[in-house]
Amino acid sequence: MAKIITISREFGSGGRKIAELTAQKLGYNYYDKEIINSAAEKSGLSKNIINEVGEYASSTNSLLFNLSISNSLGGGNMSMYDHVFTAQTKVIKQYSDEGNCVILGRCADYILRDREDCLHVFIHADMESRIKRIVEEYKEDTASPEKLLKEKDKRRRVYYKNYTGQNWGDINNYHIVLDSGYIGIEECAEIIARLAKQ
Amino acid sequence: MAKIITISREFGSGGRKIAELTAQKLGYNYYDKEIINSAAEKSGLSKNIINEVGEYASSTNSLLFNLSISNSLGGGNMSMYDHVFTAQTKVIKQYSDEGNCVILGRCADYILRDREDCLHVFIHADMESRIKRIVEEYKEDTASPEKLLKEKDKRRRVYYKNYTGQNWGDINNYHIVLDSGYIGIEECAEIIARLAKQ
Numbered sequence: 001m002a003k004i005i006t007i008s009r010e011f012g013s014g015g016r017k018i019a020e021l022t023a024q025k026l027g028y029n030y031y032d033k034e035i036i037n038s039a040a041e042k043s044g045l046s047k048n049i050i051n052e053v054g055e056y057a058s059s060t061n062s063l064l065f066n067l068s069i070s071n072s073l074g075g076g077n078m079s080m081y082d083h084v085f086t087a088q089t090k091v092i093k094q095y096s097d098e099g100n101c102v103i104l105g106r107c108a109d110y111i112l113r114d115r116e117d118c119l120h121v122f123i124h125a126d127m128e129s130r131i132k133r134i135v136e137e138y139k140e141d142t143a144s145p146e147k148l149l150k151e152k153d154k155r156r157r158v159y160y161k162n163y164t165g166q167n168w169g170d171i172n173n174y175h176i177v178l179d180s181g182y183i184g185i186e187e188c189a190e191i192i193a194r195l196a197k198q
Numbered sequence: 199m200a201k202i203i204t205i206s207r208e209f210g211s212g213g214r215k216i217a218e219l220t221a222q223k224l225g226y227n228y229y230d231k232e233i234i235n236s237a238a239e240k241s242g243l244s245k246n247i248i249n250e251v252g253e254y255a256s257s258t259n260s261l262l263f264n265l266s267i268s269n270s271l272g273g274g275n276m277s278m279y280d281h282v283f284t285a286q287t288k289v290i291k292q293y294s295d296e297g298n299c300v301i302l303g304r305c306a307d308y309i310l311r312d313r314e315d316c317l318h319v320f321i322h323a324d325m326e327s328r329i330k331r332i333v334e335e336y337k338e339d340t341a342s343p344e345k346l347l348k349e350k351d352k353r354r355r356v357y358y359k360n361y362t363g364q365n366w367g368d369i370n371n372y373h374i375v376l377d378s379g380y381i382g383i384e385e386c387a388e389i390i391a392r393l394a395k396q
Contacts (some may be wrong), residue, residue, distance in 0.1 A: 119380075124369055171322050171367050177375035182317075187396060191389060198385060 002119035002196040004096050006108040008174070009123040011152040012130030012138070018123055019104045021189035026196055029101040035091050043087035045080075053084050055105055059156035077113045085163050109173055110164040119196050122174040123188065129181030200394040202294050202319035204306040206372070207321040209330030209350040210336070214382045216321055217302045219387035224394055227299040233289050241285035243278075251282050253303055255356035283361050307371055317394050319374040321386065327379030377387040 007023060009015020023030035040047045092111050095101055108122040130149055134140040142148045160168035171177055176186045176195060203220060207213020214230065221228035290309050293299055301313045307318040328347055332338040339347045358366035369375055374393060375387045
């Protein structure tokens, strides 16, 4: 029986929906936006900033986020990114100590890697399914959804590498990797919930 | 409903056992040694050679296998490796045309990539589980099982890259990737069979 399920995912793969459904099926707590809210409280930074720098390396247009923040935030010489990562790490460890839960993204697989009661999941999908999802469901308004997805992938990959030293989507970091485009959202959640109950 | 299941696997992950069990559960044909036998017939090469060069790049000790074979085998200027890969490809396509089956290894995921009735699976496991398996079940007699496994991984990786242009174990090539060390052999087969019936 896995007490904690971490779900990492490609943008547009439906990982958030799968995480919600899995938590429902198991009667587990589900943590996503709660991590942002709680990390904002702990760090003194705004939710918007945590949302922006908590999973993505900076794009070329947001170099501002790489600037060091002042000592007044308790971050010493840490960059904004380091400060947010530290706050998120504390929050994720706290939630995992509180018991049965599903945690979405934010390097939780890495942060909780030494716990034996975790099931680590990665969700991906083919480009066509992801484009369909971000246009129809997320209502992304972009002339080139494929370009947007590739940019998001790249920024998550760089962020993950920077804070974990591991490669994002490397099979060795996960117990199960699912293609939600082929398998479907509902069945992905069913497989994960079933596995967690083992 | 997936008619064809390809199972790729790390050496020592129990992928063969999982493939056999999956075929049993579904009542599908199972192809493993049959590919070697049939490719031997088609190519005029011995089963031992096909077994040796059909999934692994050469180790430094077997450069012999890289030598070109003579025209008398119908291979033109192809190397032994190319000749075996071509024969295996024909056999795998033939089996897949004949209907419901589970095919183990031999780049079948790549060879059948354009068929829509395939479920592509990759099985891996942590080093500790794989060492236990090769020592206790495969009876590998080696002073350094970890070194043996790393060498096998490397040779399969190079072979796969050479013939497919893709990276071995890259999540984008598979619909589901399972850690058999965590999940267990029986449950892996159960998950795959269930998914194939969708």
